[in-house]
Amino acid sequence: MGAVVFVGITIFYKVLSSTLKQYPHPLPPSPPSEPLLGHVRKLPMENAHLAHMEYAKQYDSDIVYFNVLGNHMIVLNTQKVANEILDKRGAIYQDRPNFVLFDVMGWGLTLTFMPYGPRFKLHRSALQTGFTKTAITNYRPIQEDEARQGVLRILRRSGQFDHSLRRFASAVVLRIGFGVTVASDEDPYIKIAVNANLATAQGGNPGTALVDYFPLLRYIPETLNFSETLRHARKWSWAIQDLHNIPFAAIKKEYVSENSTANPSFAYNLLDKYRQNEEKGLPNHMTMHDIQGASASVFIAGSNTTYATTTVAILNLMLNPDVFKKAQAEVDRVVGSERLPSLEDRPNLRYIDYLVEETTRWRPLSPIGIPHKSLKDDVHNDMFIPKGTYVYYNTYAMSRDPAVYKDPEIFRPERYTPREEGGDGEPFLVGPFGFGRRICVGRHLAQASVWIMVATLLATTDISKPLDAQGRPIEQPIHFSTGLSSHPGKFDVVFKPRSEKALRLLEAFVGDKQ
Numbered sequence: 341m342g343a344v345v346f347v348g349i350t351i352f353y354k355v356l357s358s359t360l361k362q363y364p365h366p367l368p369p370s371p372p373s374e375p376l377l378g379h380v381r382k383l384p385m386e387n388a389h390l391a392h393m394e395y396a397k398q399y400d401s402d403i404v405y406f407n408v409l410g411n412h413m414i415v416l417n418t419q420k421v422a423n424e425i426l427d428k429r430g431a432i433y434q435d436r437p438n439f440v441l442f443d444v445m446g447w448g449l450t451l452t453f454m455p456y457g458p459r460f461k462l463h464r465s466a467l468q469t470g471f472t473k474t475a476i477t478n479y480r481p482i483q484e485d486e487a488r489q490g491v492l493r494i495l496r497r498s499g500q501f502d503h504s505l506r507r508f509a510s511a512v513v514l515r516i517g518f519g520v521t522v523a524s525d526e527d528p529y530i531k532i533a534v535n536a537n538l539a540t541a542q543g544g545n546p547g548t549a550l551v552d553y554f555p556l557l558r559y560i561p562e563t564l565n566f567s568e569t570l571r572h573a574r575k576w577s578w579a580i581q582d583l584h585n586i587p588f589a590a591i592k593k594e595y596v597s598e599n600s601t602a603n604p605s606f607a608y609n610l611l612d613k614y615r616q617n618e619e620k621g622l623p624n625h626m627t628m629h630d631i632q633g634a635s636a637s638v639f640i641a642g643s644n645t646t647y648a649t650t651t652v653a654i655l656n657l658m659l660n661p662d663v664f665k666k667a668q669a670e671v672d673r674v675v676g677s678e679r680l681p682s683l684e685d686r687p688n689l690r691y692i693d694y695l696v697e698e699t700t701r702w703r704p705l706s707p708i709g710i711p712h713k714s715l716k717d718d719v720h721n722d723m724f725i726p727k728g729t730y731v732y733y734n735t736y737a738m739s740r741d742p743a744v745y746k747d748p749e750i751f752r753p754e755r756y757t758p759r760e761e762g763g764d765g766e767p768f769l770v771g772p773f774g775f776g777r778r779i780c781v782g783r784h785l786a787q788a789s790v791w792i793m794v795a796t797l798l799a800t801t802d803i804s805k806p807l808d809a810q811g812r813p814i815e816q817p818i819h820f821s822t823g824l825s826s827h828p829g830k831f832d833v834v835f836k837p838r839s840e841k842a843l844r845l846l847e848a849f850v851g852d853k854q
């Protein structure tokens with residue numbers, strides 16, 4: 341009871357002081373606020389991106405302001421304003437809101453949830469260097485291997501394609517992050533990955549739990565705890581610990597052995613640097629704990645995201661037979677039928693690149709992004725943005741901007757074909773991977789993973805809608821989940837090998853891997 345009263349008084353004080361405060365410039369336009377609650381009741385729980393598009397129209401402003409329990413929040417609704425604020429003035433906007441709930445769960449050493457500061461700089465630099473366009477070419481064999489295994493599994497168990505895609509996405513980041521291999525569907529690493537993803541997904545949207553606004557609540561004894569999400573975070577922290585500890589212990593064992601046969605991985609590279617520094621008597625800024633956390637970031641930031649994006653690509657290959665045929669014809673022309681596609685073919689298969697870009701534009705995975713937070717007061721076009729403002733970016737609104745994208749609801753990779761080649765020359769949408777100094781460090785890796793999965797499917801597999809008893813295609817309603825990340829619900833697809841030869845190529849490559 342005491343805790344409830346404390347929270348109530350603090351909210352009251354914060355809302356009152358932030359709304360009565362005089363600023364040197366007006367705040368951005370906002371809906372009318374309520375006396376005690378500010379704009380809490382104006383923030384939609386479902387399909388927030390659509391509601392924010394409406395607010396932007398209603399207040400005729402690409403920035404809209406909200407006061408949430410005394411915290412300032414803005415939503416950026418166009419690419420232009422996101423570039424001006426988050427890219428051009430990125431130094432001011434590189435902090436994150438408090439993600440206390442995720443810290444309680446065990447993600448405290450994960451870059452995505454880390455506030456600005458020395459540790460952020462250390463992790464950001466390690467991850468950014470580890471996943472540049474050049475650095476990721478080392479991981480091509482892993483991506484090709486997992487994509488070929490994944491497609492063969494899909495062909496063998498078409499009804500469980502969702503499971504095969506999840507395994508593909510998790511296996512890629514576990515191998516690249518930690519150097520551990522998933523050997524079968526029953527592999528303990530799969531269980532660890534499933535549990536960690538489950539625990540995280542059920543933690544809700546980062547930065548929205550009560551404990552995120554009132555960090556002291558994290559210390560409340562469980563007997564007095566009234567927050568379901570805090571209870572969940574405490575109860576499931578073992579799953580996140582397992583993900584940090586078990587694969588890391590395996591690779592550390594490899595790394596200390598004299599004739600290490602460890603696979604190339606992000607963790608291994610950092611451990612190697614650690615050892616070299618020790619041998620040379622140089623300081624190690626990244627501790628073992630940091631290396632462990634940064635490697636786990638690769639998993640949590642890269643597994644569900646890659647899985648969901650690949651699923652949306654497959655959905656569109658099924659829904660758009662013309663796109664499917666055109667993409668397949670391009671693979672046939674460049675790769676032929678004597679071998680499987682590889683990531684080296686990418687420069688010659690631009691239509692597949694456009695298809696992957698169109699996948700992330702058509703349904704941006706994080707429709708209003710992961711919030712940044714400002715480190716100091718700022719002014720944009722005479723609008724005041726106070727220090728500590730949470731900044732969301734409405735990537736969905738950007739993807740539907742009619743000034744940039746013709747018929748934005750239509751899935752049309754050709755929109756990116758340059759004008760001089762007869763296309764529309766529309767720009768790729770950058771928002772799905774974020775902005776400024778927090779832009780996704782894994783974007784090149786993620787696009788390559790989705791690309792090789794799509795190219796391998798096109799080369800070996802025919803994809804179509806399921807048919808009813810009369811041979812008519814069964815249309816399926818698709819419902820995208822809302823929230824931090826948007827996934828299509830379950831849908832059925834028919835996958836068939838394109839030819840005996842294509843199947844043999846896959847089988848020969850995969851061998852007896854389970």
Ligand code: HEM
Pocket residue numbers: 451452453454464467471513637638639641642643645646649705706709710711712771772773774775776777778779780781782783785786787
């Ligand atoms: C299609 C797949 C992916 C999508 C759509 C995606 C999207 C995003 C988005 C929207 C952000 C927030 C950016 C911002 O706040 O401005 C982000 C951050 C991040 N992503 Fe990705 N991501 C994907 C895959 C990956 C992969 C494979 C990795 C593995 C290295 C990765 C690592 C990260 C990390 C570490 C951050 C945190 C960056 C920071 O806070 O400084 N992501 N990602």
